[in-house]
Amino acid sequence: MNTTPGTGRHRRRAKGLAIGLPLAVVAAGSMAYGGAFGLFGEDSRPRAAAAAPAWATEAADGFASVNALGQNGTYGGRGGRTVTVRTLADLEKYATAPEPYVIVVAAAITVQPVGKEIRVASDKTIVGAGTSGHIVGGGFFLGRGVHNVIIRNLTIRDSYQGVWNDKEHDFDAVQMDGAHHVWIDHNDLRRTADGLIDVRKDSTYVTVSWNRLSQANKAFGIGWTTNVKTDITVHHNWIRETEQRNPSTDNAAHAHLYNNYLQDEPGTAVTSSYGNYARGRTRMVLENSYFEGLRNPVTRDATAALVQRGNAFSRTSGRNESGGTAFDPKAYYAYTLDRTADVPAVVKAGAGPRGSIGTTTAAGTAATAAGGAAAGTMAAGGAAAGAATTLTVAKDGSGRYTSVQKAVDAVPAGNTARVVISIAPGTYRExxxxxxxxxxxxxxxxxxxxxxxxxxxxxASGTPRPDGSGTYGTGGSATVAVEADDVQLRNLTVRNDFDEARNQHVDGHQAVALRTAADKIVIDGLIVDGDQDTLLLDTAAKERLGRVYVRNSYVSGNVDFVFGRATAVIDQSVLTLKKRWNGTSAGYVTAPSTAAGRRGLLINRSVIEGDVTPGSFFLGRPWHAGGDASLDPQTTVRDSRLSAAIRTKPWTDMGGFSWKGDRFAEYANTGPGAAGAGTTDRPELTPVQAADQEVADWLAGWRPTTS
Structure with a gap:
């Protein structure tokens, strides 16, 4: 948005979703296409398709994705029946069954006897329903030959028997002996009697990603045979307050560890003995990981090969070793590294169970363990369950459409059922x-x-339109504009790459990457990248409600890069501060333009940081669009980590309006940028006030789905 006073624009507010509450279950069915070219026009090829939630179709990356041993990657129970379980008996029934299953754990299941490891057969996905799936007092066991298993989005905890370095109780969260093609992803593993994860006895083609491992003596052991057979990928895990095996990798043929965050917090009862350890004849590649506070962060035996690239070490001591020739991971699979400096924020925000995983099932396949039917009702605020259609887009012509807009154009006006536009990897300049x-x-x-x-x-705002009708204006500059209700964007990068340095002659550098101007919008797993005015969260009109739920996403910019009048929640995300085109550091994270009587912007359980000058960014300023004194802008930042880039006085005036006359506050933030909260210049909510400023209060009865 404009940095000059008095420049007009619009924005607004509403209510919503309880923190940690699983997303509503929506059933998605299939719809056949009619006519010679189907319902979606002559640019499409008629084809029936059934839309399944993304988590139900996702396959592993890393070594678990490699075709080997007769197994074509790791996809778990995909294609099998989906069942929901809430008891130990039902969990064991389906986990041990010979046929494929997607098993949704929708409750805290207590394992008896304590320490029991539930045996898992091949071709299974065991997934927690949002954050509600817990395995208490036990774990899982994958025996020799078991393959194609996904264990995902669960909290597995509390088999600890009171002995720190327990030699008697082999109670693991996940143990595998001779299994292959296993994906362990987005779990929270803590307080077990033995290791949190044990990959033993020549288990191979394993990927362990985006997990939180904590509060245990032994975190993660790999190998334990004289054979050199295990191929394993370990990435984006947060390992903290564990003493040893972080991980310990013994005689692994190929161990690729990258973008992990290992943390030993000072002043706690747990002190690390060592971090990553290459033992025996292991060949290890260790890339762009972040080690904080550990003793002996990287250790290798003289017989092991360990190649380090791009790692960071903060407050570490003792052994930090490398040597020998390992291997090139890209010879086995493709992967992309996050910047090392970003790893703590990225991993903290993204590791562990996610509210959007395990909470949507495909119509006609879901059943509860008690024999209930698949959900067939309308989700709160969503399209009717069932009758969803998938349209495919691919630049190389392998999809129905070669551009995203062509697929959008093919959606019938007034459609009443979900249409999923599945976009193949590639860069779509449109x-x-x-x-x-x-x-x-x-x-x-x-x-x-x-x-x-x-x-x-x-x-950009000042870019001339090709038809000569003037310039685009701020809203018109958007790369992606969402003007329809109940729209979802997932697993994408949306970017505005307007080059300010080369376009200093342009009057108006506001350049929106994503604009929403509607109600019940879900933004899940996106990168939204720009500079000035990156993310415009608007409404269709001043008097219209517009609720937006952003989660597990990355938003970057410098000037007012999250702004608008919508009622918007940014949850469990990373807001990245960027320098301006000329290399200077100065900016504003938010610029709400909230209508009176509505809620504005809520940043919750997120991280705000970037490679900018300390003390150079404001958290926000009030945007009274068009000088409208009736507006009541609101930003609340709570339960988030703020870097040193945030000013000690984080709110400022705008366009002649004082921030103190509007609604700006913080609650329970941490990090160097949070220092000084609770003063006149830095309002801190009381616990009573904070109880009225949670996600549920923002979204007002709407439970976002990810169908």
Whole structure:
């Protein structure tokens, strides 16, 4: 938005979703296409498709994705029946069954006897329903020959028997002896009697990603035979307050560890003995990981090969070793490294169970263990369950459409059922607009990473329109514009790459990457990248409600890069501060333009940081669009980590309006940028006030889904 006073714009507010509450279950069915070219026009090829939630179709990355031993990657129970379990008996029944299953754990299941490891057969996905799936007092065991297993989005905890270095109780969270093609992802593993994860006895083609491992003597052991057979990928895990095996890798043929965050916090009862350890004849590649406070962060035997690249070490001591020749991971699979400096924030924000995983099932396949039918009702605020359609986009012509906008254009006006537009990996240089009459649309990248599918363009507010009708204006500059209700964007990068340095002659450098101007918008797993005015969270009109739920996403910019009048929650995300085009550091994270009587912007359980000058960024300023004194802008930042880039007085005035006359506050933030809260210049909510400023209060009865 403009940095000069008095420049007009619009924005607004509403209510919502309880923190940690599993997302509503929505059933998604299939719809056949009619006519010679189907319902979606002559640019499509008729094809029936059934939309399943993304988590139900996702396959592993890393070594678990490699085709070997007769197994084509790791995809778990995909294609089998989906069942929901809430008891130990039902969990064991389906986990040990010979046929494939997607097993959704929707409760805290206590394992009896304590320490029992539930045996898992091949072709299974065991997934927690949002954050509600807990395995208490036990774990899982994958025996020799078991393959194609996914253990995901669970909290596995509390088999600890009171002895710190327990030699008697082999109670692990996940143990595998001779298994292959296993993916352990987005779990929270803590307080076990023995190791949190044991990959033993020549288990191979394993990927362990995005987990939190904590509060245990032994975190993660790999190997334990004289054979050199195990191939394993370990990435984006947060390992903290564990003494040893972080991990310990013994006689692994190929061990690729990258973008992990190992942390030993000072002043706690646990002190690390060592971090990553290459033992025996292991060949290890260790890349872009972040070690904080550990003793002996990287250790290797003289017989092991350990190659280090790009790692960071903060407050570490003791052994930090490398040597020998290992291997090139890219000879086995593709992967993308996060910047090392970003790893603590990225991993803290992204590791562990996610509210959007395990909470949506495909119509006609879901059943509860008690024999209940698949959900067939309408989700709160969503399209009718069932009758979802998938349209595919690919630049190489392998999809129905070669551009995203062509697929959007093919959605019938007034559609009443979910249409998923699945976009193949690639860079799509185009602008995309979803008009108000095309609701219930999902734009979803089909790659393994949100970086794989990129929608990018470079218009700015002052860019002339090609038809000579003036300039685009701020809202019109958006690379992707969402004007329809109940739209979802997932697993994508949306970018505005307007080059300010080369366009100093342009009057108006506001360059929006993503604009929303509708109600019940879900932004899940996105990168939204720009500079000035990156993310515009708007409403269709001043008097209209517009709720937006952003989670597990990355938003970057410098000037007012999250702004608007919508009622918006940014949850469990990373806001990255960027320098301006000329290399200077100065900026504003938010610029709300909230209508009186509504809620504005809520940043919750997130991280705000970037490679900028300390003390150079404000958290926000009030935008009274068009000088409208009736507006009551609101930003609340709570339960988040603030870097030193945030000013000690983080709020400032704008356009002649004082921030003190509007609603700006913090609650329970941490990090160097949080120092000084609770003063006149830095309001801190009381616990009573904070209880009225949670996610549920923002979204007002709407439970976002990820169908």
């Amino acid at each position: 602008t995309v607009r979803i008009p108000a009459n095309k609701r219930h649309v999902t734009l979803q990248g089909s790659g393994s990473s949100r970086r794989d599918t990129v929608i990018v363009y470079g218009n």
